[in-house]
Amino acid sequence: MTTTELRPPAPATGAAPTPGTAGLTALTALAPAVWGTTYLVTTELLPPGHPLFAGLLRALPAGLLLLVVLRRLPQGVWWWRSLVLGALNIGIFFPLLFVAAERLPGGVAATVGAVQPLLVIALALPLLGESPTVARVGWAVAGVGGVALVVIGPEAALDPVGLVAGLGGALSMAAGVVLTRRWGRPEGVGSGVLVSWLLTAGGLVLLPLTFLVEGAPPAIDGSAAGGYLWLGAVGGLAAYLLWFRGLGSLPVVATALLGLLSPVVAAALGWLVLGEALRPVQLAGFALALAAILGGQLTRR
Numbered sequence: 481m482t483t484t485e486l487r488p489p490a491p492a493t494g495a496a497p498t499p500g501t502a503g504l505t506a507l508t509a510l511a512p513a514v515w516g517t518t519y520l521v522t523t524e525l526l527p528p529g530h531p532l533f534a535g536l537l538r539a540l541p542a543g544l545l546l547l548v549v550l551r552r553l554p555q556g557v558w559w560w561r562s563l564v565l566g567a568l569n570i571g572i573f574f575p576l577l578f579v580a581a582e583r584l585p586g587g588v589a590a591t592v593g594a595v596q597p598l599l600v601i602a603l604a605l606p607l608l609g610e611s612p613t614v615a616r617v618g619w620a621v622a623g624v625g626g627v628a629l630v631v632i633g634p635e636a637a638l639d640p641v642g643l644v645a646g647l648g649g650a651l652s653m654a655a656g657v658v659l660t661r662r663w664g665r666p667e668g669v670g671s672g673v674l675v676s677w678l679l680t681a682g683g684l685v686l687l688p689l690t691f692l693v694e695g696a697p698p699a700i701d702g703s704a705a706g707g708y709l710w711l712g713a714v715g716g717l718a719a720y721l722l723w724f725r726g727l728g729s730l731p732v733v734a735t736a737l738l739g740l741l742s743p744v745v746a747a748a749l750g751w752l753v754l755g756e757a758l759r760p761v762q763l764a765g766f767a768l769a770l771a772a773i774l775g776g777q778l779t780r781r
Contacts, residue, residue: 501730505777508726509738511719516745518715520753525707527698531581532690535574537708540683542717546676552669554677561663562677563685568656570682575689576649583642592646594627594743597776599654600736607658608732616733616776623740623772629765630747654736660724661732671725679720737776744769 526534547553554562580592597620604610665674700708727735744766750756 504726505730505734505738507722508730508735509741509773511723511726512739512741513745514715514719516742517749518711519746520749521707521710521715524753525703525710527700527704530694530698531578532575532686532694533697534708534711535570535578536683536686536690538711538716539570539574539679539686541712542720543676543679543681543683545717546672547680550673550676552673552676555666558666558677562674563681565656565660565663566678566681566683567685568652568659569678571685571689572652573649573656574682574686576645576652580642580646580649583639583645592643593650594624594740595647596650596654596657596739597623597733597736599651600657600733603654603658604732607662610732619737619772619776620733623737623769623776626765626767626769626772627740627743630744630762630769653739657727657736658732660727664728671728672721675720675724678724679716734776737773740769740773 522531522534577593598617601612601616601620605612665671698704726738747756747758747762748766751758
């Protein structure tokens with residue numbers, strides 16, 4: 481296997497999305513939508529105080545399973561590239577996300593994380609040579625505003641450590657998204673193989689950190705087992721297969737904007753499942769966030 485990289489063909493300038501692109505976008509959007517269930521599953525099914533353990537089970541078993549099934553290991557530069565991408569997308573991102581979630585109200589943490597598309601725009605210029613456009617920046621800013629309206633409540637407070645962790649997590653994920661697009665994948669290697677490398681690498685980064693910070697694993701009852709299975713099989717294996725498949729072909733900023741679905745879905749589930757109230761301002765936020773996601777997909781290059 482050679483390390484020659486494949487670059488996805490760029491869509492024609494000014495071209496409208498093709499039906500194939502629309503279908504791929506819809507499939508890719510399922511990943512952040514599934515990730516939006518994480519808060520509900522964590523609070524309602526999992527034992528408290530072990531968020532890193534949940535992240536570990538979300539990544540490592542799925543990565544190892546794919547490695548066993550697909551039987552392809554990295555070669556050459558892809559050993560360290562897989563480690564870098566796995567750490568940025570998973571191994572570093574998860575701990576910072578959990579620190580932000582613990583130190584900030586959920587709405588503030590979600591809004592800080594929603595700046596990721598803006599960070600992707602900033603990184604795309606030096607790393608991908610893509611100049612930001614007014615439309616792209618506008619939709620990204622609108623998306624942050626929409627998420628803020630949906631999830632920020634009157635109890636919002638600003639903790640410096642939580643804010644730094646939230647911004648660090650968003651930057652880590654943004655860098656992982658852009659570098660994943662820049663490096664592509666080795667010739668003859670499918671997206672499933674790449675996902676097996678990244679999930680395994682991210683899980684191995686989380687493994688020592690989890691036991692150093694949280695100690696022994698928690699007791700797992702039937703509900704917790706179902707929650708961990710959902711996080712690993714659906715939120716980990718299936719979601720990351722869809723996410724990295726789309727990331728290899730779709731415009732990188734448009735793909736990043738799909739991530740806004742995660743806090744929107746989390747808020748919708750809070751209303752549907754937990755009976756949390758939705759105020760008119762939140763409904764306006766839903767509309768604005770969804771408009772930003774759709775506008776980001778339709779914006780011409």
